[in-house]
Amino acid sequence: MSEEKLRLLSKIVIKGKILCVTGLRIGGPRVGLEIGGLDNPVVRDPVTNQPYIPGSSLKGKLRSLLEKSLGLDLTTVVRGPPKIRIHICHDEEKSKKCAVCRIFGVPAEKAVMPTRIIVRDATLTEDSIKMLEAAETDLPFTEVKWENVLDRITSAASPRQTERIPAGAEFDFEIVYNIYDDVDKDYLRYVFEAMKLLEDDYLGSSGTRGYGKIVFKDVKVVERTVEYYKGKEQEKVLGKGSYDSVKDLIDDFAKIREML
Numbered sequence: 001m002s003e004e005k006l007r008l009l010s011k012i013v014i015k016g017k018i019l020c021v022t023g024l025r026i027g028g029p030r031v032g033l034e035i036g037g038l039d040n041p042v043v044r045d046p047v048t049n050q051p052y053i054p055g056s057s058l059k060g061k062l063r064s065l066l067e068k069s070l071g072l073d074l075t076t077v078v079r080g081p082p083k084i085r086i087h088i089c090h091d092e093e094k095s096k097k098c099a100v101c102r103i104f105g106v107p108a109e110k111a112v113m114p115t116r117i118i119v120r121d122a123t124l125t126e127d128s129i130k131m132l133e134a135a136e137t138d139l140p141f142t143e144v145k146w147e148n149v150l151d152r153i154t155s156a157a158s159p160r161q162t163e164r165i166p167a168g169a170e171f172d173f174e175i176v177y178n179i180y181d182d183v184d185k186d187y188l189r190y191v192f193e194a195m196k197l198l199e200d201d202y203l204g205s206s207g208t209r210g211y212g213k214i215v216f217k218d219v220k221v222v223e224r225t226v227e228y229y230k231g232k233e234q235e236k237v238l239g240k241g242s243y244d245s246v247k248d249l250i251d252d253f254a255k256i257r258e259m260l
Contacts, residue, residue: 006114008226010260012177012188012238016219018053018122020171023145023164024212026057026204040162042142045123050141051165052123057204058173059119063104065197066190072100077107099190102183116178117191122171132169139163164211173216185260189253196246219243221256 026043042051063086067074072087089095092112096102105115124132124141138144145162177191178184195216202212220242227233239256243249249256 006180009179009181010223010225010228012179012260013222013224013235014175014177014191014219016173016243017125017217018171018173019215019217020165020167020169021213021215022167022210023143024053024169024204024214025162025164025206026051026053040160042163042165050124050129052121053171053173053203055119055121058122059104059117061198061201061203062119062191062194063100065201066104066194067100069193069197070099072098099187103177103187103190114178114180116180116184116187118176118178120174120176122173125170125172128169128171132166135166137166141169142166162206179260185257188257188260189250192246192250192253196250199246216246217244219246219249221249223260 025040027040043054044051067087074085075088075090076083076085077088087098087100088106089098089101094101095106095112102113103116105117106112129141132141142163143166145164175191177188179188199213199215201207203214204212206212221238223236223238225233225236228235236259238259239249239252243252
C-alpha cells in the first residue's frame, strides 16, 4: 500500500473524561508564574489561566507505554538537546506492520504513511471549574504541595513548592483515530490497551511519588465515515454507546470491530 493510494474510510472519535485520582502535574514555564517563589508551575491556558493536559503529553505517554508493552527497541532521535529515545522502524514494510509506527507516526523525514491518531488538549470540565473555584485553592484551580529533598549525608532539608491539579478534577478528552484499511480497524484495540496501561501508570511528572494517577470514564466511541462529512450519513455509535471504564471497552472490542 503506497502513500499515493491511501484513501480515508472513516474517523473513530473516542471521547470522555479523565479523572485525576491523585494530584496531577504537567510542567509549564516559570515566566509570569513566579507567585510566592513557586518552583514548579503547571502548564496553563494563556487566555483562561486554567490548567490543561496537553495532547502531546497524553499522546507521548500512550506511545511510550505501548512501546514497552510490545518490547520494542528504542532509537535515539535528536530533537534537542536533550536526546529523545522512541521506537522507529527504519524499514518501510516493517513500519506498516508496526502498531506503534502505524498508529503514532514517525518523524517527518522518515514518514512513509500518515499518522493514524490525533490527541487533543484536554480541558477542565465545567463541573470541575466550578468545584475548584469554590474550593479556594492556593492558586487559581490548583494547589501548592510542599516537598523536602534531604541530603543523605547531613540530613539537611531543601524545601520546594510544587504546583499541581488537585485530586478529583476532571478533564474532557478527545482522541481521533483515522482508518484507511482493515488493518487499522484491527489496530484500534492497541489504542484502548494503551489507555488501560496508562491507568496503571501515571501521567505527567513525579509519578513515582504519588502524582498523576488517572482513570478514563464515560468513554464513548463513534465512527464518522467519509459520507458523514459529505452530509449523507449520520455518525454511528459503536459498541454499547458509553463505557464506565477502559476495561469494559476492551472487553467489548469484538463487538466494536464487527460494527466497523
